[in-house]
Amino acid sequence: MLRRWLVVLMALSLLPTVVLAEDDDDDAGNAPSDRTEQKQSDKSKGGKPEDKSKDDDKKAKSKDGDDAKTEAERSKANPIKKLIELKLDPFVVPSRGLNIPSFGRVREVRDILERFERWAKDEEVGALLLNLDGLALSIPDIEEIRAALLEFKKDGKKVLAYLNNGEPNGYLLACVADEIALAPTGDLAIPGLGRVFPYMRGFYQMRGIEYDVITAGRFKYPGFMNAREPNDAFKMEFEEILDSWFGDYVQMIADGRKLDPQKVRNSIDVALMTAEEAKSRGLVDHIAYYDEYRDRVLRRLKFRKSDGETDFSNITSLQDIANVINKRFREAQESYKAVGPKIAILHARGPIVDFDLGGSLSSQLIMREPFVRTIEEIRKNKTIKAVVLRIDSPGGSGYASDVIWRKLRELDEEKPIIVSMGSVAGSGGYYIACPGRLIFAEPTTITGSIGVLAILANQASMLNRMDVNIATMQRGKRALFGAGVRDMHPDDRAFLQKFILDFYEVFLDRVSVARRMPKDEVRKVAEGRIYTGRQALKIGLVDRLGGLKDAIAAAREMASIPASSEIRLVHYPRPSGLGELFGDLLGGVSTPAQAMTVFNTPIPSLSFDMQLRIFAHRPQPLCWLPLPDARELMLPMGPRETLAEMLGLPPVTPALLPMLQP
Known part of the structure; x- marks a missing residue:
């Protein structure tokens, strides 16, 4: 009697494994009834039930192979896209200064542009997350990068921007993104444009130096070396330049954020604002810490994180x-x-x-x-x-x-x-x-x-x-x-x-x-x-x-x-x-x-x-x-x-x- 109960318990212990294995099959729900019908059919024919174990194994292997093949084809047809993370900071420069290929932390603008072009052609890349942290480039350089990002977005790829602290240049670049996130305790600074000019006549006089300047052209020289204030010609030309720059500056923000230019000017007059105020003005979309925002994006887009950039920490000699x-x-x-x-x-x-x-x-x-x-x-x-x-x-x-x-x-x-x-x-x-x-x-x-x-x-x-004391001798009218x-x-x-x-x-x-x-x-x-x-x-x-x-x-x-x-x-x-x-x-x-x-x-x-x-x-x-x-x-x-x-x-x-x- 005890032996009989042990056999029953052993059989019951095997049932969950069998059920789980059947659940993995697309037709798992119909499998038991199919087997019952097969047994009844065998009996009705007067013969012994056929040993199907070998055939079942072959079919299972064949089906597993087909399933794997189907899954591979499905994965190939719809691969999980990559999210590329790229940090842009003060080490992104117009020119490296060293005439060598890209190496180390310092990167040229052209290196960044080449990466964008490469990622735009890569079908596995679905989105780009810019981690902006103290970008120090001129506005023409930023315009160049913005144009490359717009090209990147043409095939439906996403550009996302994260601001650690919303300094003006980083924000100007971020405005080309589909959405912008800002650190909770970060701030957004868009103070507009200005220029500080030194008129250094007194400075050079203190050093005992006087500069003689001869010019051809009314606007050619505003007197930085031998005057104490700008002349009227320089004031006129640079006021017009600032007007032109400022118009482009406002329009880049307005176009990127889909805001009325006057609202952008109003925000510029505020100059510095908290993350909450920036969001209420429509200047950013999300407030979060970087890793928090990145993980949200990965879940929302169902993307996978890309491999990091080259690490030089293993350099020992x-x-x-x-x-x-x-x-x-x-x-x-x-x-x-x-x-x-x-x-x-x-x-x-x-x-x-x-x-x-x-x-x-x-x-x-x-x-x-x-x-x-x-x-x-x-x-x-x-x-x-x-x-x-x-x-x-x-x-x-x-x-x-x-x-x-x-x-x-x-x-x-x-x-x-x-x-x-x-x-x-x-x-x-x-x-x-x-x-x-x-x-x-x-x-x-x-x-x-x-x-x-x-x-x-x-x-x-x-x-x-x-x-x-200087003593001179010369031969020729202009020898000295x-x-x-x-x-x-x-x-x-x-x-x-x-x-x-x-x-x-x-x-x-x-x-x-x-x-x-x-x-x-x-x-x-x-x-x-x-x-x-x-x-x-x-x-x-x-x-x-x-x-x-x-x-x-x-x-x-x-x-x-x-x-x-x-x-x-x-x-x-x-x-x-x-x-x-x-x-x-x-x-x-x-x-x-x-x-x-x-x-x-x-x-x-x-x-x-x-x-x-x-x-x-x-x-x-x-x-x-x-x-x-x-x-x-x-x-x-x-x-x-x-x-x-x-x-x-x-x-x-x-x-x-x-x-x-x-």
Whole structure:
């Protein structure tokens, strides 16, 4: 009896397993009755029930295989989309400063744009979550990124934005997103646009320096070095520029948030608001902490989280760094060696100078001879069918600008050049744009400044204070012209004025031919006056509003490259070699931590004061747009060693914050 009960209990213990297995089958509910009917059928035939165990096993395996195949096909047809997370912070810069492939924490705008384009083509990517935290880019750079995000959204992909603290630049970019979230204790700051200009005559006089400035063009020089307040011409032109910038600023927010422009202006007048107030005004959609918001998005969209970005925490030696950089170089060089049509992106960034500081700084200065060699390299490359000249420069040396202009004109005779203007392409920056067949500018780009000036520093007062007596000897009337140790003679001033006016006429001729405008018409819009991209379009100084992507599309069309053909973009100047990199930059570095500090430190822009020292050391025609910001004089320099100090360069100040310099 006991044995019989044990058999029953064992049978009952097996039942749940059988039921669960049957539940996994699509026809589980009908299985028992099917088996009963099968037994009755066997009995009615007078035969023994057939042993179906082997057949059932085969069918089960076959069905499992079919189910797995169906599931795989269903997964392939409707894959779970990825949510890409991307942090945009102060380490996103217009240019890295180091002429090497992307490495470390610092990323160029062009790296970000290339990622967007790659993710837009990736069918597994369904959405992009921007983690905005202290973005410090100019408004033209933000316009470029906004355009790329709009392109990303065309195929139904989502863009989401998270603001840790709603600083103006990050918010301007966030407005292109489908929704915006803000940290609960964060704030939103949209104070509008302003600019602080230093008039430094007194400052330089305290140092014992007087600047003589000779100009060609009524608007060319507002007196930053030798005046105490702006002149009427500068007030007029910059008021109009601020009006143009502000109109674009308001419209970008209004369009992105679907708000009336007047409501946006009202919020700008409030300037700083809590998360709750920002939400009540329709400026943000959600209030949450970052991980909380991200997890909500993943659940709501039924997406999966993507893999993180490259982690460099496993770097333990300088050899590890060399290995990573070597890998980056190999990847970069593939673009240059690949067959098929190519479009060259020629980057012209920084002041235009006559001297050569070496390749390691070629992405921060437009150095005449190295830049000319780069143009020649592009011209000789038969696989390059068109060139996009990307300019972000206030100009500088008039002579260097003209030499570069000539080489670009020769290049354009063989390969079409399309110009794309970044934050600023003024004076010499506009001069070198003239050979382009089409000129693109962002609405907030600073351009124009078609004029010439010369600046000479007179340090006689400083030497006198230091009780330094100067004795001079000379042969020739102007042997000590520009020596900087005495006041300029009226004859010398008149001579230099004529010299500058002659160069101004050459500049006007270059623009007249390039823009197909009568010289008198060019003269009316020149005079050294600066314009926004939108203003420049109205007066014929640029052809279209748009960014780098638009210029690339135009270059493709101009070179008659079929839409079906795949093109490669190759960037110039080429990345520096490892020998040059470690020789020039890492000579004093002995640990991986020091090396990573170098790679993770954005090289700042040359300060106004540094540019002034470069251009005022001798009498020369300058196609330079001098536009300083007062905060350059107020930014503290910390005790830490900067990359500039590693290179033995004079002190430089960080790039200007774009909320005050669009």
